[in-house]
Amino acid sequence: MVSTTLERPDKFRIGRVFNDSFAVISRNIGLYLGLALLFSGLPAIVLRLWTESTLSGTALGDPTAVADPSMMFWNSSVGIAAGLISFILSLLLQSALVRATIEDLNGKRPSFGDCIQIAIRYLLPTLGIGLLVVLGAGLASLALLVPGIILWLGWSVAIPVLIQERLGVLGSMSRSRVLTKGSRWALFGLFLILMIITMVIQSVMAAIILLLDGIVADVAAAMLSTVVSMVLSVATAVSYVELRQVKEGASVEELAEIFS
Structure with a gap:
């Protein structure tokens, strides 16, 4: 397969990132769905069923125990554990999709x-x-919303930087701020559009899920989470490639050499 070498773009363009993201997904739909199901969909179903059974089992065993401090602590611990596991799995998914996306763009x-x-x-x-x-x-x-958003945008491609350039935790975060400088409004627009699309889809799915029950509703919610996680992760990886091309004129081939 012939490798892809792109001309240096003049600036970060949302439309190009959208096109490249969905083109990459369409070329590797089986792989991406498999990774998303492994790290997002299936774990979401298991965690949802586990937390529901644990919490409902506690309530059914002794309804008055819900107000007991020890039971409240247990329920909180279950929720925190489930959230931490989901967080770790989402990072694994993003790392895997960064690798897959760069490989695809390299032909x-x-x-x-x-x-x-x-x-x-x-x-x-x-x-x-x-x-x-x-x-x-x-x-x-917490201090002010805007600084938080700016920081998040500045660090938004830190994980792709880590996977591709191996700069360590702080080095990758610093490098991400350098790459995103001058393109953060465009990145904000990209992620805002993705979030709006996600909210619309979630609203429609929520109405459908209300008509469902039990495991079917859990599966439907997990599948939606899988697709959303996949698209966001791929868009972040493609944004990193776009930013490097805008800032440095780096070809996709040069990005992939790190894995040789």
């Missing part, structure tokens, strides 16, 4: 095993970046 055929290997190899540093981004942007948002 290669990304493999399931290779993407999983990369995701697992960089789990700890991606977790470090994820926690720092959540804490940093979250604390800034």
Whole structure:
């Protein structure tokens, strides 16, 4: 397969990122759905069923125990554990899709095993970046919303930087701020459009899920989460490639050389 070398774009363009993202997904729909199901869909179903059975089991066993401090602590612990597991799995998914996206843009055929290997190899540093981004942007948002958004946008491609350039946690976050400088409004527009589309789809799905019951509703909710996670992760990876081409004129081939 002939590798892809793109001309240097004049600026970050939302339309180009959209086109490239969905083109990459369409070329690798089986692989991407498989990765999304592995790291998002199936775990979401399992976690949803586990938390529901745990919490409902506690309530059914002794309705008065719900107000007991020890039971409240247990229920909170279950919710925190489920949230942490989901957070880690979302980072694994993003790392795997970054690898797959760069391979595809380089004209290669990304493999399931290779993407999983990369995701697992960089789990700890991606977790470090994820926690720092959540804490940093979250604390800034508590003071004022706009600084929090700006910080989040500045760090939005830190995980692709980590996977591609291997700069470590702080180095990747710093590098992300350099790459996104001058393009953050465009990035904000990209993610805003994606969030609006997601909210519309979620509203429609919520109405449908209300008509469903039990495991069927859980599966439908998990499938929606899978698709949303996949699109956001791919769009982030494509945005990183776009930013490098805008800032440095780096070809896709040069981005992929790091894995040779």
